[in-house]
Amino acid sequence: MHLLRRLSAANARLAASVAVGASLLASTAHADVPHPWQMWVQTPASPVAERMDSLHTLVLWIITIITIFVAGLLAWVCYRYSAKRNPNPSQTSHNTLLEVAWTLIPVLILVAIAIPSFRLVYFEDRTQAADLTVKVTAHQWYWEYTYPDAGGLNFSSYVVAADQLKPGQLRLLDVDNQVVVPVGKNVRVLTTSADVIHSFYVPSLGVQRYAIPGRTIETWFRVDRPGVYYGECNQICGNNHSAMPIAIHAVTEAEYAAWLVDAKKKFAANPAPDANRFAAIQP
Numbered sequence: 001m002h003l004l005r006r007l008s009a010a011n012a013r014l015a016a017s018v019a020v021g022a023s024l025l026a027s028t029a030h031a032d033v034p035h036p037w038q039m040w041v042q043t044p045a046s047p048v049a050e051r052m053d054s055l056h057t058l059v060l061w062i063i064t065i066i067t068i069f070v071a072g073l074l075a076w077v078c079y080r081y082s083a084k085r086n087p088n089p090s091q092t093s094h095n096t097l098l099e100v101a102w103t104l105i106p107v108l109i110l111v112a113i114a115i116p117s118f119r120l121v122y123f124e125d126r127t128q129a130a131d132l133t134v135k136v137t138a139h140q141w142y143w144e145y146t147y148p149d150a151g152g153l154n155f156s157s158y159v160v161a162a163d164q165l166k167p168g169q170l171r172l173l174d175v176d177n178q179v180v181v182p183v184g185k186n187v188r189v190l191t192t193s194a195d196v197i198h199s200f201y202v203p204s205l206g207v208q209r210y211a212i213p214g215r216t217i218e219t220w221f222r223v224d225r226p227g228v229y230y231g232e233c234n235q236i237c238g239n240n241h242s243a244m245p246i247a248i249h250a251v252t253e254a255e256y257a258a259w260l261v262d263a264k265k266k267f268a269a270n271p272a273p274d275a276n277r278f279a280a281i282q283p
């Protein structure tokens, strides 16, 4: 997988020097996608996702130890204090030490989970030093992306219909226009919606934010390595909720600059996002 990633990154760099359009096609490196029978979370590709991953691991250890402890106690009590082995049950109704212990220990465990949890909530909340901003506007059923730092570059991103998929493209995950961002840069994400509540969710980047009409919500990500990162709308938003995927393509700074030039031309000629266009797509 590592080698594949490196190969596709090298491939992307080579292609970019020839033509930006070609590079975007050539490097459909599926950096992080769900796999059949996948048991674990997707490999983290941003600082926020890495911290989410370690918090998840910490909590998993804690609940595993508690579950084993409680199950063991239960088994022991069933065995040792059954009516057969313990015909005269104890009449004890209070034990101050035990009561303090079973109150205090869970409190301490919860505090131990709360501290890293709150730190993470504030860490993912916003970045102090954003290198660029991407505004995400959700629609039924497509995403609209705006780059305010790039002269308001604006385009829509629709799912690729099943019968239109190119080789290597993923059903219900690939889109016509990917969000392109430079690797290693802090990207501020602002989410909002034009109709109902949606959710902008890219697991491998640790991004999940509601898109709510009349509100703008902030978060951020920084992609550590080149590739395409997939996500989906994560809030049931109507009939075609399952057909509004997200594809974020992280490229080198040079490729990003070249893409901007290309995209400004391409999308200037495009008409405004057309809600009726979705009707023509059969996901």
Ligand SMILES: [Cu+2]
Pocket (backbone or CB within 6 Å): 138, 197, 198, 199, 233, 234, 235, 236, 237, 241, 244
């Ligand atoms: Cu949605």
